[in-house]
Amino acid sequence: MKVTRGQILRRGLTNRCPNCGGKTLFKPGTLLGLNRECSACGLPTERDEGAFLAAMSLNYAVTLVGFLSPVALFWYGGALSGKTAIVVAGAGAVVVPALLYRRSRCWGLANYYFFLPQHLPANREGPPAGAGDRND
Numbered sequence: 001m002k003v004t005r006g007q008i009l010r011r012g013l014t015n016r017c018p019n020c021g022g023k024t025l026f027k028p029g030t031l032l033g034l035n036r037e038c039s040a041c042g043l044p045t046e047r048d049e050g051a052f053l054a055a056m057s058l059n060y061a062v063t064l065v066g067f068l069s070p071v072a073l074f075w076y077g078g079a080l081s082g083k084t085a086i087v088v089a090g091a092g093a094v095v096v097p098a099l100l101y102r103r104s105r106c107w108g109l110a111n112y113y114f115f116l117p118q119h120l121p122a123n124r125e126g127p128p129a130g131a132g133d134r135n136d
């Protein structure tokens with residue numbers, strides 16, 4: 001296998017294409033513009049509807065564990081009043097997922113290929129597409 005699970009994980013955490021490692025998944029100069037495919041290797045970034053849901057699930061999970069749970073613990077421990085905790089948690093529940101959108105799309109893609117690395121074009125067996133088509 002050419003691309004290992006460790007590489008896929010590292011590439012996902014650094015907003016890189018899991019197949020080629022390029023920073024080519026997002027349109028240059030845009031904040032949220034995801035390319036339909038990697039501009040370097042052509043890997044589709046939206047395999048199907050489930051890919052988007054996986055990314056959003058990861059986004060909500062990180063928001064819950066990384067932001068909302070600490071707010072709840074501060075409230076429970078008495079460091080925040082109830083009203084303050086509700087305002088902070090409500091604002092964070094909107095702002096944090098928006099801030100994580102870009103990363104979560106890469107996490108979703110890396111999550112898929114982490115569990116199915118043989119589906120990466122770089123890991124497929126056999127000659128590359130188009131090789132051997134000519135008869136000369």
Ligand SMILES: [Zn+2]
Pocket residue numbers: 017018019020021022024038039040041042043
């Ligand atoms: Zn690529």
